[in-house]
Amino acid sequence: MKIGYPCVNETLACSAATTFRLASYSAERLGPTVAANLACLRQILEWNVAHGLLFFRMGSGIVPFGSHEVNTHPWQQEFRGEFEELGRYIRQHGLRISFHPDQFVVLNSPDPTIVRRSVDELIYQGSLLDLMGLDASAKLQIHAGGVYGDKDAALARWADTFHTRLPEAVKTRIVVENDDRLYSLRDCLGLHEMTGVPILFDNFHHECLHHGELMREALRLAAATWDAARDGVPMLDYSSQAPGERRGKHTDSLVPTRFREFLTYLDGLDVDMMLEIKDKEASAVAGARVLRELGLLAPAPAGYAYPEFAPRAATATTASARPPRSRKASAA
């Protein structure tokens, strides 16, 4: 079992998603930006290794406008060495990597332009995995998309796009995540029947949208769609409802009692867990600590000191709370 968090490390002063506006795009600006993002990515991965967080979701902003036609810069060649080195580090430390292309990637849209751009974006993100030399256990995680008034037709379009438009590098890495409003676990299992794509189970979305499957049962249904040899250990998104907030809103910090309760539903099932929680690595470290207490994660190295976990109170507002828009403290 591995545990991790998505995209951003709030402890480190760097960002792996430095970008600029499309209007100010230039080849001169792209190169240094990618270089800075890759350097930060390396720092984040090293921080993760030091804290026993071996699962990480990379952000799509590593190469600004990576799938946009404005970007004709040969960044694949320019940074070949850096990508290879990153991949070596990942394999050496047994890290699990994923991407989660954003909401604009919709494979079942009736609009061919949207489908084309979506395919381009998946090819871009898949190419990053290729450049790092990572196999098909590194995943591209997307949702099923829109319904457009006819879910069966929408699912059929999804399958058709999958079969006819995607290169192998993408096909072997795509996984579909159940969402909280439109496509349930059961719908996603239908997509698995049509295409063979594994289902990435999101426990919180399942709480929001389901057909009565118990958590324990749902976990097994999703896990059974993963081919251990090709896909690796099933990935899982974990989060829980923010108390007192709109239904579907993630908590700001891990709620250890709810996390422990969820772990009982795993009942021995091996998964790699992504904590989709607002305070990122702070909660991932707290989650890792729980897993270690339960013997589900390798013990921390002797002398390891956990960073202080100061949960963000979901209801109380304190003077010490991080202001929402504050920038990270400069390293200088």
Next chain:
DNA sequence: GGGCGTCAAGCGTAT
């Protein structure tokens, strides 16, 4: 230097 409107891209729901 800090504040804040806006940023390539979609969809569905709330108001």
Next chain:
DNA sequence: ATACGCTTGACGCCC
């Protein structure tokens, strides 16, 4: 018709 939430942060103009 418009705003908003979702994956979410950060650019960059303005003062």
